[in-house]
Amino acid sequence: MVVPKAKVPDVLQLYHSGCSGGHLGVKRTLLKIRERFYWIHCREDVEDWCRKCTSCAAVKGPQIHSRGALKLYNVGAPWERIAIDVAGPFPESESGNKYFMVVMDYFTKWPEVFAIPNQEASTVADKLVHEVFCRYGVPLEIHSDQRRNFESQIFQETCRVMGTHKTRTTSYHPQSDGMVERFNQTLERYLAKVVEKGQRDWDSCHIEALFTKVQQ
Structure with missing residues (x-):
């Protein structure tokens, strides 16, 4: 579905900030939107929306990286x-x-x-x-x-x-x-x-x- 320019904010609100959006990052939000919609400069609009999301900015903050890689534990079946x-x-x-x-x-x-x-x-x-x-x-x-x-x-x-x-x-x-x-x-x-x-x-x-x- 080609989205009119006036409806783009509604789509972004639903797929990023809505209850099923989960305030995901640019990549995952873009993948979800592209499954159903298309408009020119879609990626730029998604990046701009995520960058200006006050909820994301307030919660995420700077990332602290761990000092070393976690050690993997191999399992071979569900519920093992x-x-x-x-x-x-x-x-x-x-x-x-x-x-x-x-x-x-x-x-x-x-x-x-x-x-x-x-x-x-x-x-x-x-x-x-x-x-x-x-x-x-x-x-x-x-x-x-x-x-x-x-x-x-x-x-x-x-x-x-x-x-x-x-x-x-x-x-x-x-x-x-x-x-x-x-x-x-x-x-x-x-x-x-x-x-x-x-x-x-x-x-x-x-x-x-x-x-x-x-x-x-």
Whole structure:
């Protein structure tokens, strides 16, 4: 579809700043737009729109590069190994939630995100069993950092009963759980751009964030 010049800002608003746009960069925004639309100087307009986006400028800021490359962990099948982490605390939402629990598969990079009111071991273990294991099955291995909730007797016993092996990152070295840590950064940046002014609706915006992630 050839877009009239007067409608170009509407397309840019939808595909970059809308709930399904996710404030992606120039390359990904341009790819999404070109799937359906065409107009002269499309690339220049997309670059100009992304450069002037105040939400992107406020959230992204300067990039800090890691000192060394992350060490790869090879897996051979979906759900062979998963990573789990808790992000937060965030401002208490209208539903009483303060944290996100993130679960990711190392093979497919498929993310699952759950809003939770606290990060107690019993809450995390209950959500993991009923929302993850019951839907996808029990993985061979679960990897996490050394938070007390993941190292607690409740969580360890849950892993033992379910028959999955528990591994952990080394102390003061979160890069060894880099996949889920990087996703947490992406999720938090997305939420910072789309939440309402009072920041009490963040736990209802993560579905759009996952939708944007799947589109990538």
